[in-house]
Structures are given as C-alpha cells and as structure tokens.
Amino acid sequence: MATEDLIERILAAGDEPSASVIDALHELLDDTAIETSATPKSVAEAARLLGLSPHTLRYYEQEGLVRPARNASGYREYSAFDLRRLIFLTRMRLSGMTMQDLKRYIALVEQGPSTVPERRRIMLDQRDRIVRQIRELTLALETTEYKIRVYDGHPEG
Template identity: 60%
Template sequence: MATDALLGRILDADPGSPDAGVQALLALHSDLVLDPDLAPPSIADTARLLGLSTHTLRYYEDQGLVHPARNDSGYREYSAEHLRRLVFVTRMRVSGMSMRDLTRYVALVEQGDETIPERRGMMFAQRERVLRQLRELTLALETTEYKIREYGANPEG
C-alpha cells in the first residue's frame, strides 16, 4: 500500500477517538508486513510502494537512514523494518525535521536503548516544531476563511 494510501487511512481515522493517532500508526505498521514466501521488495518495488523515487531511496541510504541488504546479484532488498523506517523518515521530513536531525536520530536508534533519553528529547523538540506549524496553518486557514466570508460566501462550501 503506497504511503499516500496509508496516510489517507490515518487522516480518515475518527479524530474523536482518544487514541485515533496511535491506532492509525499501529495500523500503518501492521500493513507493512511482508509475505515471507515472496522475495523482498527491490528498490523499484519499495519506491512504488512508498510513493518515493528510487533517487530518494538512494539518498536516504547515502545519508545512513536505511541500510537495505543486497542479494547475490548486488540488488537492494528491503525488509519490513526498512519500510517502517522509511515511512517514519518520510513523515519526519514532511513535518520539517532537518536531514541533520534525522540522521542524528537514526544514528542514535542504531546505538541502542541507552540513547532513548536523547531520542525522546529530539521527539519533544520535533513535536514543538510541528505544533507551531499547526498553529501557523490554523491562522492561515482562519485568514482564508475570513476572506471567503468577506467575498460573501460560506467557507464550508
């Protein structure tokens, strides 16, 4: 399922549910389970699945964000863990996390559990950035709706 479809499922989840976001993320992770009887997805398959370009996947690999295995022919093979990591990376990039912070975060993950306090701190800082973006977007939406009303229309359509 492409990340656009996965994102659609998350965005369409019942926002009234107290744990809607968590449930949606768990659903996303459960959808990224690969059939063990099939060959692991190639870079082209992974790009198609996640809605990314092969160039982006190679860039993320070059930056140390993901380390796909290579088959006997030297072609990349992505595991379910790689796919989950790439979905995380994609969401963090969409939310504005810098590549510097993202590479630092992934390096910490790879160092093990002793880095959890620093990773937690990074996620709190990212959360604050996202909350600020949401406030800015809410203000932009309110301004847009004000203008729509000024033009004699109902913003709801």
C-alpha cells in the same frame, strides 16, 4: 496498506481521527502491517509501496538513514525493517524535521537502548515544532476563510 492510503484515511477523518485510523498508523510502523517475514522489496517495489521515488530511496541510503541489503546480483532489497524506517523518515521529513536531526536520531537508534532519553528529547522537540506548525497553519486557514467570506460579501460571518 500503502502509506498514501493511510494518509488519505487520516486526512478524511478530519479534526478527530478515529481510533481505527490511529491504530492503522501504529500498525504501519509496527511489525504487523509490514510483515517481518515478507519477501524483500526491490527499489521499484519499495518506492511504489511507500509512494516515493527510487531517487528518494537512494538518497536516504546515501545519507546513511537506511541500509538495504543487496542480493547476489547487487540489487537493493528492502526488508520490512527498512520499509518501516522509511515510513518513519518520510513522516518526520513531512513534519519538517531536518536531515541533520534525522541523521542524529538514526545514529542514536543504532547505538541502542542507552540513547532512549536523547531520542525522546528529539521527539519532544519535534512535537513542539509540529504543534507550532499546526497553530501557524490554523491561523493561515482562518485568514483564508476570512478572505473567502469577504469575497462572498459576508466579512462579518
């Protein structure tokens, strides 16, 4: 399932995404949606699958966040692992995680299991930022809804 399809399913689910949508998200980040045995993807194929530009994929590589292998001709080949990491990176960027925090997080991942407590702390901090963003966006939505009611001649309702 392409990430854009998943995003559309989640957004269409409204305030309470169904268990199947959440399961689909977990599946996408797990080995089952992007098969570990799948053939590696070229930059163009990976970009299309993830809904990103090839430039973005190269940028993440330049920043050391993903390291696709190269084939005998020197072309990038994105493995299932690379694709799952890119999905994670794009979701975190969308949620406002800084590149500095992402680099720190990926460096910790690459250091192994001993860094789990620090990685967990980073994710807890990110969750707090996301919750705050949601509250701020909810306030912005309420303000917008109020203005729409005013323009419809019903400010009190």
